[in-house]
Amino acid sequence: MSDAAATPLRVFAAGSLREAFEALAPRHREAGGPDWHAAFAAAGLLRERIEAGAPADLFASANLAHPRALAAEGGWDGPLVFAHNTLCAIAAPHWRGGSDELLDAMLDPRVRLGTSTPRADPSGDYALAVFERAEALHPGARDALAAKALALTGGPQSPRPPEGRNTYAWVMAEHSLDLFITYRTNGQRARRDWPALRTVELPDTLGVRADYGVAWRRDAGPVAEAAARWLLGGTARATLADHGFELP
Numbered sequence: 018m019s020d021a022a023a024t025p026l027r028v029f030a031a032g033s034l035r036e037a038f039e040a041l042a043p044r045h046r047e048a049g050g051p052d053w054h055a056a057f058a059a060a061g062l063l064r065e066r067i068e069a070g071a072p073a074d075l076f077a078s079a080n081l082a083h084p085r086a087l088a089a090e091g092g093w094d095g096p097l098v099f100a101h102n103t104l105c106a107i108a109a110p111h112w113r114g115g116s117d118e119l120l121d122a123m124l125d126p127r128v129r130l131g132t133s134t135p136r137a138d139p140s141g142d143y144a145l146a147v148f149e150r151a152e153a154l155h156p157g158a159r160d161a162l163a164a165k166a167l168a169l170t171g172g173p174q175s176p177r178p179p180e181g182r183n184t185y186a187w188v189m190a191e192h193s194l195d196l197f198i199t200y201r202t203n204g205q206r207a208r209r210d211w212p213a214l215r216t217v218e219l220p221d222t223l224g225v226r227a228d229y230g231v232a233w234r235r236d237a238g239p240v241a242e243a244a245a246r247w248l249l250g251g252t253a254r255a256t257l258a259d260h261g262f263e264l265p
Contacts, residue, residue: 024051025051025052025054026051026052026074026075026237026240026241027054027056027072027073027074027075028054028055028074028075028077028244029055029063029066029067029071029073029076029077030055030056030075030076030077031059031060031063031077031078031079031139032057032059032171032184033200033203034057034077034079034229035057036206036260037260038053038055038057038077039055040256040259040260041248041253041256041257042055044252044253044256045244045247045253048247048252050240050247051240051244053075056073059133059134059137059138059139059140059171059172060078060080060138060139061136061137061138061139061171062137062138062171062173063078063083064076064078064083064084064086064087068087068090073234074234074237074241075231075232075233075237075241075244075245076093076232076234077099077230077231077248078096078229078230078231078232079102079138079139079140079200079227079229080139080142080143080227080228080229080230081096081098081228081230082139082142083139084096084230085230085232087232088232092234092235092236093233093234093235094232094233094235094242095232095233095245096230096232097230097231097245097246097248098228098229098265099229099231099249099253099257099265100248100263100265101226101227101228101229101262101263101264102200102201102202102229102261103200103218103224103226103227103263104143104144104147104199104200104201104219104224104225105198105199105200105201105204105216105217105218106119106123106197106198106204106216106217106219107185107189107197107199107203107204107207107214107215107217108196108214108217109189109195109196109214110213110214112128112215115217116217116218116220117220119217119219119220119223120151120154120155120158120223122195123151123162123196124151124155124158124161124162126165128196129167129192129193129195129196130162130166130167130194130196130197131166131167131168131169131188131189131194131196131197131198132144132166132167132168132197132198133168133170133171134169134170134171134172137171137172138170138171138172139227140170140198140203140227141168143225144166144198144199145163146225147198147223147225148162148166150222150223150224150225153222154222154223166198167192167194169188169197170184170185170188170199176191178191183207183210183211184203185199185203185204185206185207185210186207186208186210186211186214189211189214190211196217200227201216201218201261202260202261202262204216205261231245231248232245233245249265
């Protein structure tokens with residue numbers, strides 16, 4: 018292994034990628050690449066840390082806007098799209114509705130609705146995109162949903178769950194939520210923590226796809242770009258698919 022490959026890569030990655038990237042790290046090493054020193058958080062918060070001078074070589078975001086902004090500021094290349102996700106609703110055990118009833122339930126003043134924090138966390142931005150699509154079906158829905166939705170995760174002041182608890186399962190219980198709009202992969206992990214939860218697919222009229230992009234710091238050398246491009250290869254694609262992500 019070369020000296021460059023022996024130096025760990027400093028990886029900043031969206032929180033929704035944690036399990037997948039923890040599985041990818043040893044596979045990257047087995048393929049001859051360096052170890053990863055990974056930090057996980059909402060992609061908007063990670064971008065702010067990078068802009069404030071935090072050292073990072075690779076930035077894997079749950080949207081394309083944050084890595085594109087870094088590239089526009091200079092010093093970063095990319096992003097490359099390496100995965101997709103879809104939005105769903107996590108439903109509390111007492112809510113037994115399906116996709117066709119979801120919008121009416123979201124608009125019901127009695128239904129407690131949660132999202133992640135817009136601008137800080139792309140999941141919150143994608144939730145706003147769902148509300149925008151709802152507007153075409155029900156005039157006034159966008160503003161009504163934005164006003165009632167509780168932004169409970171992914172923000173700089175968002176509470177942390179107790180050790181060992183899944184964030185979304187804990188938030189559902191802690192805030193007595195009925196529905197929470199987030200990534201399908203987050204819903205799958207929440208159900209492992211609290212099996213009585215359900216994930217409800219958004220109807221096509223509300224559906225939003227999340228595009229994941231990876232950028233690399235230019236002066237990190239070819240090893241950073243190689244790691245970014247490795248995410249588009251067969252081993253990485255299989256691992257991402259195993260963790261519930263869709264592939265480009």
